[in-house]
Structures are given as structure tokens and as C-alpha cells.
Amino acid sequence: MPTLTTIAFDADDTLWQNEHFYRITERRFTDLLADYGDADAISHHLLQAEKKNLALYGYGIKGFMLSMVETAIDVSGGAIGTKALRDILDAGREMLAHPVDMLPQVRETLEHVKGSYRMLLVTKGDLFDQERKIALSGLGDMFDAIEIVSDKNVGTYERIFARHGDGPERGMMVGNSLKSDIVPAIAAGSWGVYVPHALTWVHEHVDAPVDAPRFVQIDALGGLADLLRRIG
Incomplete structure (x- = not known):
């Protein structure tokens, strides 16, 4: 050999830790969209959006942010407000600034x-x-x-x-x-x-x-x- x-x-x-921060943000995201479905269904929709968007956005937090925005629009039937969209973007920015654990x-x-x-x-x-x-x-x-x-x-x-x-x-x-x-x-x-x-x-x-x-x-x-x- x-x-x-x-x-x-x-x-x-x-x-170092990475997926941990995605899981925390996903829980925040499903809580934010609780009026539009249960957490498991929203997480499943988000996963499908992520998979679909890999060819366009690649791997990483920015693609995850865009997939969250897309999912929020889809599951809410376009009713999601600008305040909620701002909260999603803020959550993504926090991920981009998280410490190295x-x-x-x-x-x-x-x-x-x-x-x-x-x-x-x-x-x-x-x-x-x-x-x-x-x-x-x-x-x-x-x-x-x-x-x-x-x-x-x-x-x-x-x-x-x-x-x-x-x-x-x-x-x-x-x-x-x-x-x-x-x-x-x-x-x-x-x-x-x-x-x-x-x-x-x-x-x-x-x-x-x-x-x-x-x-x-x-x-x-x-x-x-x-x-x-x-x-x-």
C-alpha cells in the first residue's frame, strides 16, 4: 500500500461547530412562521428549497438565507410581512457573525x-x-x-x-x-x-x-x- x-x-x-447554528436559526424561523404551519412541515419545505437552490446559490449561509425567504413567501401564500422578512435576514446576518466554537x-x-x-x-x-x-x-x-x-x-x-x-x-x-x-x-x-x-x-x-x-x-x-x- x-x-x-x-x-x-x-x-x-x-x-469547529457549524450545523448547531443552522439548527438554532431554523427553530427561530419555524417559530416566526408558526401561523402558517407546524414546524416539521415548514422545515421540510425549507429543506426542499435548499436542495433546489444548491445549483444556484451553492453551500453556505447566504443560500440558506435566500431559501428561508423563499420558503416564507411560499408557505404564507405571499402574505408574509416585511417585518418578518427583515427578521429572517437579521437571523442570517447573526449566523455570518457567529464565533468559532x-x-x-x-x-x-x-x-x-x-x-x-x-x-x-x-x-x-x-x-x-x-x-x-x-x-x-x-x-x-x-x-x-x-x-x-x-x-x-x-x-x-x-x-x-x-x-x-x-x-x-x-x-x-x-x-x-x-x-x-x-x-x-x-x-x-x-x-x-x-x-x-x-x-x-x-x-x-x-x-x-x-x-x-x-x-x-x-x-x-x-x-x-x-x-x-x-x-x-
């Missing part, structure tokens, strides 16, 4: 990896928001390269591991999303190390590739050091 030389990390919900054992794990492997950060979403969170995290200088991409697929990992490493066969992707971080990375030929998070957007749910030789699940990021010792 080719020697591992390059390790890439996801950011949102792998290094680091997950446990992140810095210790990165410090352990740095120096032994090339270390990459591969994250998707809105450029400005991702740059803001990377700057606030204080972790940016720990990485040999940072890639902010519009989506994560097989081609993404082939390109990034070729550009910054020795190809995907000598690479490893570590993240909390099976759909975005693990399955396509393994398909490209790299290791996929799944670190489950308590909250994951339903759009990111797929079955774990448990039969893939290069699939590994660890309980927390702190378990990466032991995994690297085991696989050499």
Missing part, C-alpha cells in the same frame, strides 16, 4: 500531525464566511495549503491531492460528512476517515462505505493519532 504523505481535514463540524482535541491533533505529513484544509461553502472562520480559528498557519471549494466530489480530491500531495493514493481525508468528505475521497483512491458529529445536515446523509479497505471510523478527532500509528 502506498505510503501516506498528505492528510486533508474538513472544517465545519470537524474542526472549536471542537475537542482539534489543536492537539493538528499539532501531532504537522511535521510528519503535508496537512491540508479542504472546506466547501461561501468564500467570505469560510475565510472568516479560518482566520478566527487561529489554525490557518498550521496548514500547508487551504482549499475552499464549491463542492466536494471525486474530481475535487483527485485535483487537490495531485496539486498539494503525491496523488490521492497517498492521501487521507478526515471529516464528518460521509457524502462530501468520505465517499468521494475513497472513490478517488485516498483514505477516508469518518469522524461522526452529533448534528449533520440531512442532505449529507449516505450509507457508510464499510466494505471499502480504506474506510475508517473514529469516535473523535483525538483518535487520529492512534490510527496513524496503526496504519504506519
Whole structure:
């Protein structure tokens, strides 16, 4: 098996909290629209709007804001008032200013990896928001390269591991999303190390590739050091 030389990390919900802020805002949103339906129905409508709009707005808070506005207009039959629309926009702006809440054992794990492997950060979403969170995290200088991409697929990992490493066969992707971080990375030929998070957007749910030789699940990021010792 080719020697591992390059390790890439996801950011949102792998290094710091992200989905938590979406869930809080969604609860505020369904409460705001309580006169037009129950929370589950409104959340379902919002999810469908988000999925439909991904091709137009991409991943991130700004697309979420626009999908909330669209959903509010739809479920209210156009009756939603300007005050409610202003509240939705304000909620989105608060998300764009939320602090970086680091997950446990992140810095210790990165410090352990740095120096032994090339270390990459591969994250998707809105450029400005991702740059803001990377700057606030204080972790940016720990990485040999940072890639902010519009989506994560097989081609993404082939390109990034070729550009910054020795190809995907000598690479490893570590993240909390099976759909975005693990399955396509393994398909490209790299290791996929799944670190489950308590909250994951339903759009990111797929079955774990448990039969893939290069699939590994660890309980927390702190378990990466032991995994690297085991696989050499």
C-alpha cells in the first residue's frame, strides 16, 4: 500500500461547530412562521428549497438565507410581512457573525500531525464566511495549503491531492460528512476517515462505505493519532 504523505481535514463540524447554528436559526424561523404551519412541515419545505437552490446559490449561509425567504413567501401564500422578512435576514446576518466554537482535541491533533505529513484544509461553502472562520480559528498557519471549494466530489480530491500531495493514493481525508468528505475521497483512491458529529445536515446523509479497505471510523478527532500509528 502506498505510503501516506498528505492528510486533508474538513472544517465545519470537524474542526469547529457549524450545523448547531443552522439548527438554532431554523427553530427561530419555524417559530416566526408558526401561523402558517407546524414546524416539521415548514422545515421540510425549507429543506426542499435548499436542495433546489444548491445549483444556484451553492453551500453556505447566504443560500440558506435566500431559501428561508423563499420558503416564507411560499408557505404564507405571499402574505408574509416585511417585518418578518427583515427578521429572517437579521437571523442570517447573526449566523455570518457567529464565533468559532472549536471542537475537542482539534489543536492537539493538528499539532501531532504537522511535521510528519503535508496537512491540508479542504472546506466547501461561501468564500467570505469560510475565510472568516479560518482566520478566527487561529489554525490557518498550521496548514500547508487551504482549499475552499464549491463542492466536494471525486474530481475535487483527485485535483487537490495531485496539486498539494503525491496523488490521492497517498492521501487521507478526515471529516464528518460521509457524502462530501468520505465517499468521494475513497472513490478517488485516498483514505477516508469518518469522524461522526452529533448534528449533520440531512442532505449529507449516505450509507457508510464499510466494505471499502480504506474506510475508517473514529469516535473523535483525538483518535487520529492512534490510527496513524496503526496504519504506519
